[in-house]
Amino acid sequence: MRAPVISSAKGSSSGHDAEAARDFPFTAEDFSRIRTLIYREAGISLSDQKRDMVYNRLARRLRGTGIRTFSEYLDGLERSQDPQEWEAFTNALTTNLTAFFRESHHFPILSQHIAALSQPASVWCCASSTGEEPYSIAMTLAELGAKQSGARVVASDIDTQALAAASEGVYPADGVKNIPNAQLQRFFLRGTGSRAGRVRVNDALRAMVSFEHVNLISPPWPAIQRAAPFDVIFCRNVMIYFDKPTQAKILESFAPLLKPGGLLFAGHSENFSYMTNAFRLRGQTVYERVAEGAGAGKSADRSAASAAGRLVGSLG
Template sequence: MMATRAQSRPERAEPGRSGEQARDFEFTSADFARIRELIHRSAGISLSDHKRDMAYSRLARRLRARGLDSFRQYLDMLEADNDPAEWEAFTNALTTNLTAFFREAHHFPILADFVARRPAPVSVWCSAASTGEEPYSIAMTLIEALGDQAARQATVLATDIDTQVLAKGEAGTYQFDQVKHLSPERLKRFFLKGTGAHAGMVKVRPEVRAMIRFEQLNLTDRDYRLNTQFDAIFCRNVMIYFDKPTQGQVLSRFEPLVKPGGLLFAGHSENFTYVTQAFRLRGQTVYELTRDAGAATAAGRAAQRATSGVPA
């Protein structure tokens, strides 16, 4: 979040934090505890102790932007005003958006082989889309696996809690340095090269962009309002920010959204084996919806259709 710098203030060191650089604002343990409680309540994120300096540096920008003198003032305002825009800025400031094209590359051949054997149309949900590199990598994989014609029927839902990074993903424009590790074949097939004022930039080709729908979604919401099922869900390197109860809640919401036999792709440091029995580990941080879970999900959907008068 770009913020307008307020008038300068004398720098103040926080009491009791020896060896720390002087800061513009006092930042107490109570302030950090309150931030941790608020971000967990609003986004399910568990901030560890070592994130204290990160929280200060990112939220200090919000204090300057609002012309406030203390974290206590800012947090009081956040709760009292209940301003959706400021809550969004608060959440955006505390989320981490490390991503790259074809990051954790071993997942994409698995996805390609999987979707090639699935009935059309194929759909994939990228639940932590960040600035778009991951959903675009998924779309490119679908094109390579299914061919240009069949891939036109395929869809990728790209969601994230952070609206700023979603806007960057929707734009589909990147520095060349972000794609230079890709093969010449992929660069030519999936990107347009910038010229003139846009030299050094690339843009995702329209046919790739057309496969993706970008939407804001908070994984800790009780109802995702998604009226579809997916062949695969990518939820990589986001669960590590949730505590175990929150992980279990998110996975239980994923369960009815995965088609029978569908896959869940996790991050390299994430393990859901002890969190849920609905997904079994297939290997290489890829999980498969179990038959029992799939049958229960199908039965639940059939019952829902029956009670609503919709034919099965």
Template sequence: MNEPLAPPGSWSTSEGIPSLERDLLLTERDFSRIRQLIHERAGIVLAEHKREMVYSRLAKRLRHHGLTRFSDYLERLERRPDAREWEAFTNALTTNLTAFFREAHHFPLLAEHASGRTGGYRVWCAAASTGEEPYSIAMTLSDVFSGNTGKFEVIATDIDTDALARARAGVYSIEQLARLDEGLKRRHFLRGKGRHEGMARIHPDVSQRVAFQSLNLLAPSWGMEGKFDAIFCRNVMIYFDKPTQTRILERFAPLLKPDGLLFAGHSENFSQISDAFRLRGQTVYRLAGR
């Protein structure tokens, strides 16, 4: 089907390449610079077809500063490498697609792995987003340890500080819980009343075992102490290039206990990236040689 012609003036040209500008000017050079900066800052690889996403997400930042050209916004960023605006820039370009018990086959395996432990159990969720994943981990472990929440801890990190703020609040719409088992909802959520009608909060017994903190996986130091029984790094590696994926996996290896598990996303294959891990089950890995 033929697309309608764009109205006059809705297209501009930079170095011979058309660029959709709408009310703000985004040139091809600007888009290339944005792709470079987010890769340098967060390791995220933005494909060519993400141009419209970049425009829509960063347009709010330009309007906030009263700017009409992306080039002016980028110049402001680069003049102040330590400015807080970098955090807003990174947050805007971070994708947060998540749900409770997403890729559900992982959680019975986590429960089985934890049930054989006599000591404490530690998990690092390396892409916490808005909290659904780390809370799913914590609910699973709370059931394993029969409510003895002192037996486990979940460290939940993400580069997106806006998402982490929502995660710490631990409040979700009833619709987000629709597919969860009724017994699980009764055990681990508090239903809102009055002005909180239609919302649910993670039970304090669960939320107090999850520690949220901001972390960039590209940072030279992660500040992680001790070893983990399990690391969840699901559906985040797909945004990195292969060299970045390899470096991150090599840094995960010494943080896992000898019989620890590394959980990946359904579209990620770590065996083809690093020799440090071998496949144990469906997108679940152990340290090589174990």
């Protein structure tokens, strides 16, 4: 999930030109309805600057359905309550920007934390997108040797199309060009014939990862609860799409799913220091789950963590 690059027309003349060039009328009321619906369904908070992005994404859906206006499409969406169309609506408005070993400073911390465990690790990647992040986590665990042979990664996302791509595990060769050759040879197969120029995650790595459809604003999550408690949760570059109350609600739901001392990884521009006492800052956008009852005696630690969180937030 997810960092859209947004452009918007500025100035009255360019704005009128953009409107005139559109295939469908798109009113302020249409945009307001869409903002309300996607917030209700997925917790995504759309700013005014994302109007062009919303139009472009959903205009494809209108063309695909043959509907001629946004108001007609939204009326039908709300009236029918068709789960497949709601899924298509949500998929259209989520953004999948990811890469293997993105924010690479997190992976040595992950490796060190897991290496100290006495049992195979359990990790939840709660915004897996098209799979690069959970497979990066799985590679990190696999390289720790036989002690982690039973390690597992649960990868989830709200976007069903992204999950399907992640489960397939096939990527353009350019997408793995920054992965060291030793890892490429160990974990990937090169495509031939019609799949030349592509690579596929091998069966051993694929077996470490399971994929689940999860809406983060709608706990409880039965599949996630069955796999809990986790040693690590990755929730990177997701919270930026939610408002503060929604972020706090999600963090509250995470806490009982993570073992005391377990780690929560956040994105480079995300700061959770002020939202909950269940986690304390341990490193750059890395948080540690505080043991139950430990918070009262560690107010000084929390103050230091909050100060560090403010610094990380300002640098991010």
